[in-house]
Amino acid sequence: MSEAFEGSGRLAAAFVNRGTSSFIDFLGAVNPDLLPGRREPFQGDSSRLTPEATTIVALTFPGGVVLAGDRRATSGNIIANRDMDKLFRTDEFSAVAIAGAAGIGIELAKLFQVELEHYEKMEGRSLSLEGKANRLSTMIRGNLAMAMQGFVVVPLLVGYDDSREEGRIFSYDAVGGRYEEHRYHSIGSGSVYARGALKKLYRDDLDEEGAAVAALQSLYDAADDDSATGGPDVYRKIFPLVDVITDDGHRRLPAEDVERLAESVVQGRSERPDGPTAPLR
Known part of the structure; x- marks a missing residue:
């Protein structure tokens, strides 16, 4: 990065002064063109320039939160990617x-990872979950110009709040509005179908595996009605990704565990294609 050096070959003052605890503010001062929202607006049809990532679900359970996503990315009516990873550990x-x-x-997700790492190094402590949610909101707002061009990004933030001893879910709109969701939520093209499934499947006493199964069932329902959402592909061994966050920290469920749960869902659908039913009383 040539901006790091002055004419004498020494590091610029911004790199040696303590500065702010926000990496985004630092980058904006040193090289603002590297920020996602600072690019020149695109003229023309942007619909096929980048694949679209679809359906994500999250739900809380006593002691934590589960985050799951399908693997498909689409470009118009084309499947652009069958095994995309849409979940990112941020800390x-x-x-x-x-x-x-x-x-x-x-x-955006990778820049948010760096933002949290930078804050922790500068302040000597982690940002609170509320603080993380607010930082992400600011970053999304910085992408407004690109969103107006059609490059809309809508993330879902989940985390374990040690002050409340519970998992929490935060959703966002395209202009950076932040909203806390309770119990469960879904985003993406198949979200309306996934959320409908979760509404019937969610229980307050779900354990970790039960929450993971509910997430997989909801993604199956989304894939059943939304062509942009990919369901379990048992022949290619491509299954949704599932992350779990508890007071022990973040971890990704092993592929073999997700495969076992997903295959049980597929097997159940062979007997009951519309999935499990909720009791009427």
Whole structure:
């Protein structure tokens, strides 16, 4: 980065002064063109420039939160990617998932990871979950110009709040509005179907595996009605990704565990294609 050096070959003052605890503010001062929202507006049809990442679900259970996403990315009516990873660990106790313009969403998630790491190094402590939610809101607002061009990114933030001893879910709109969701939520093109499934399947006493199964069932329902959402592909061994965050931190469920749960869902659908039913009373 040539901006790091002055004419004498020494590091610029911004790199040696303590400065702000926000990496985004630092980058904006040193090289603002690297920020996602500072690019020149695109003229023309943007619909096929980047794949679209779709359906994400999250739900809380006693002691934590589960985040799950399908693997499909689409470009118009074309399947652009069958095994995309849309879930990003942002620090030990939080994760972000993306829906919308995939390229910008991935860049936003990785920049958010660096933002949290930078804060922790500068301040000597982790940002609170509320603080993380607010920082992400500011970052999304910075992408407004790109969103107006059609490159909309809508993330979902989940994390474990040690002050409340519970998992929490935060959703966002395209202009950076932040909203806390309770119990469960879904984003992406298949979200309306996934949320309908979760409404019937969710229980307050779900354990970790039960929450993971409910997430997989809801993604199956989304894939059943939304062509942009990918369901379990048992022949290619491509299954949804599932992250769990508890007071022990973030971890991704092993592929073999997700495969076992997903295959049980598929087997159940062979007997009951519309999935499990909720009791009427």
